Amino acid sequence: MRLVALPPSRRVWFFDLDNTLHDAHARIFPSMHDQINAYLMRRFDIDLGGANSMRRDFWEKYGTTMNGLVRHHGASPAEFLRATHQFAELADMVVHENAVRHALARLPGRKIIYSNAPRHYVDQVVRTLGVARYFDAVYSIESTRYLGKPSVAGFRMLLRKHHLDPRRCALVDDMLENLRTAKRLGMATVWVSPVKKSVPYVDLRVSSVTQLPGLVFRYAH
Numbered sequence: 001m002r003l004v005a006l007p008p009s010r011r012v013w014f015f016d017l018d019n020t021l022h023d024a025h026a027r028i029f030p031s032m033h034d035q036i037n038a039y040l041m042r043r044f045d046i047d048l049g050g051a052n053s054m055r056r057d058f059w060e061k062y063g064t065t066m067n068g069l070v071r072h073h074g075a076s077p078a079e080f081l082r083a084t085h086q087f088a089e090l091a092d093m094v095v096h097e098n099a100v101r102h103a104l105a106r107l108p109g110r111k112i113i114y115s116n117a118p119r120h121y122v123d124q125v126v127r128t129l130g131v132a133r134y135f136d137a138v139y140s141i142e143s144t145r146y147l148g149k150p151s152v153a154g155f156r157m158l159l160r161k162h163h164l165d166p167r168r169c170a171l172v173d174d175m176l177e178n179l180r181t182a183k184r185l186g187m188a189t190v191w192v193s194p195v196k197k198s199v200p201y202v203d204l205r206v207s208s209v210t211q212l213p214g215l216v217f218r219y220a221h
């Protein structure tokens with residue numbers, strides 16, 4: 001990873017939030033899928049089976065259900081995200097390792113969160129994780145006018161805003177599509193995944209971000 005050859009003060013780490021800094025598979029995603037299904041059933045007057053397949057089709061074709069709805073049905077992203085990210089007990093649903101805080105503290109370089117989730121949710125999760133102090137900035141889907149990952153335009157907006165050369169930056173994310181865009185732009189890529197496979201546009205794979213500081217240290221020496 002070319003990035004680690006730079007002095008730590010020049011490195012910029014973009015972190016995804018869900019399934020990167022905490023585990024959303026356990027409790028949050030199942031609830032979110034239920035909320036999305038309920039939204040689709042209401043809006044299109046379809047049954048659960050229809051909603052499930054629509055959700056999956058959009059996810060596969062456009063990366064998110066929201067992108068498919070906006071593209072084909074003129075849905076309002078804000079309204080959709082409000083309707084599908086309601087968690088009464090969100091703080092209790094965030095499953096995370098306390099070691100993540102320690103890892104962020106040890107990882108040299110500036111850090112920025114770039115999430116595809118809406119602002120109210122991102123802020124609440126960041127608060128629950130207790131990691132706000134490690135980040136220079138926290139971006140949600142609204143920050144790039146709903147041009148979230150993996151859109152090139154969204155990345156470019158944030159790079160421009162911080163006057164960043166992509167070659168100084170890395171994306172840490174669990175979604176391969178997002179890493180592919182980051183690599184195309186010249187960024188380094190860290191895949192957070194338990195799956196052991198080599199992917200041409202992935203520079204480094206970790207099963208948890210807690211492994212990152214140790215690996216970067218090893219690389220740099």
Ligand SMILES: [Mg+2]
Pocket residue numbers: 016017018019020173174175
């Ligand atoms: Mg994620």
